[in-house]
Each structure stands twice: as C-alpha cells, then as structure tokens.
Amino acid sequence: MKLDSVPLNVSRISPIESETELKNGIECDSKNIIIEPLKPIDDDCAEKPQSALVTFGTTFITIFLAEIGDKTQLSTLLMSAQSHSPWVVFMGSGAALITTSLLGVLLGSWIATRLSPKTVEKAAGVMLLLISLMLFWDVVIGY
Amino acid sequence: MDWHLLGLSFITVFLSELGDKSQLAAIALSGRCQSKRAVFFGTAGALLLTSLLGALAGGTVAELLPTRILKAIAAVGFAILALRLLLPNNETSADSE
Secondary structure, eight states: OHHHHHHHHHHHHHHHHHHHHHHHHHHHHHHHHHHHHHSOSSTTSOOOHHHHHHHHHHHHHHHHHHHTTSHHHHHHHHHHHHHSOHHHHHHHHHHHHHHHHHHHHHHHHHHHHHSOHHHHHHHHHHHHHHHHHHHHHHHHHTO | OOHHHHHHHHHHHHHHHTTSHHHHHHHHHHHSSSOHHHHHHHHHHHHHHHHHHHHHHTTHHHHHSOHHHHHHHHHHHHHHHHHHHHSTHHHHHHHHO
C-alpha cells in the first residue's frame, strides 16, 4: 500500500515543480527582455518614483513661493492690464518660462556630465544658498 | 491673435527670467542627477502658475497675498535644500574612503 502511494505522490509533485521552474525561467527571461530597453538613458542615476515625486514637489513649491510677486510676475500683470488681453500675455510669458526652465535643466544636466558628482553637489548647494540669500535680501529690502 | 503682444510678452519675460533665481535653481537642482524631468516639470509648472495668476488677477495678487512672508518661506526652503546638499557630504565621503 505504502509503496504504491509514494511513487504516485512523487509523480504528482514533480510536474508541478518543473512547471513552476519553467514559469520562473520564463518570467526571468521576460523581465530581462522588458526591463533592458526601459532603462533610463543615464543608467548611473537610479530613479525612484518616490524621489522624483519629492523632487517635483519641492521644486514646485519653492519656485512658486519665490516667484510670487517677483518682477516677472509684475511685468506679466502690467502687460495684461495694459493690453486687456490676458490670455495672449499668458501664452507669451508661459512659452518664455517653459523655454528658460528647459534651458536651465539642460544646462544643469550638461554641467553634471562634465564634473564629478561631489563637485556638482557642492556647487548646487552653494547656488541654492545664494538663491536663498537673494530671496532674504528681497524680503529685507521690500523689493 | 495679437502676434505683436505675444512676441513682446515672450521676449520681455524671457530676458527677465534668463539668469534669474528660478533658472539658477533649475540648473542647481538638475545638476544632482536625481531626476531632470521632475525638476523641469516642477519649475515650469510653478512658473506657469505664477504667470497665470499674474495675467488673470492683474494687480490684485500683490495686495491679496503676503508676498514677503511667502518669499521668506521660499528662502528658508532653498536654504534647507542647500544644507541638505552640503551637509551629508561628510557621511558619503567617509563611506567611500
């Protein structure tokens, strides 16, 4: 009785195991195939979705707060008040702002490819400190 | 479409923003190879929102919002970003060396 049942069990288990192995092998292969082309262009920077979201949020909030009441916004509202066509002014200034921020990001990433990461970090830190001082100066002077 | 006004607003804003704080911030933040796309969308989105407010609200923005307080908050935010870049360098250098 026992001798009969044991081979049956083995024969039942072994196909499942081999199937799972096969599945794993297929999954690994498909993962490799799918992930390889999706890798970011600069593969030395591991981009996590969370850190990207945090970067987006901090950039958005700090720049939004810094630019409110700045001379660009003042010139925009002056032009829109004078011309009585705010949408045209918004389109013009919006295109200009997208262009300048695109230029800034492209310049920054180009510089980052030329220098070592440590130097870039230090330079970026000094630059951000400078911006912070400029903003404090604006606050003190009262623009 | 008033092309003259469109060009005028583009050139005015482009020249006044070239080398301004926000562009310097974009350069500095994109230098750390975290995520250029996030920095670009954050910068462009914030600037678009401010110019939208400026164009639509006209002269009321500066009166409605406490711009000095907001600028002070932004200055503190930039200082925190700068310190986060400058200070943890000691730990990473200690690890690598």
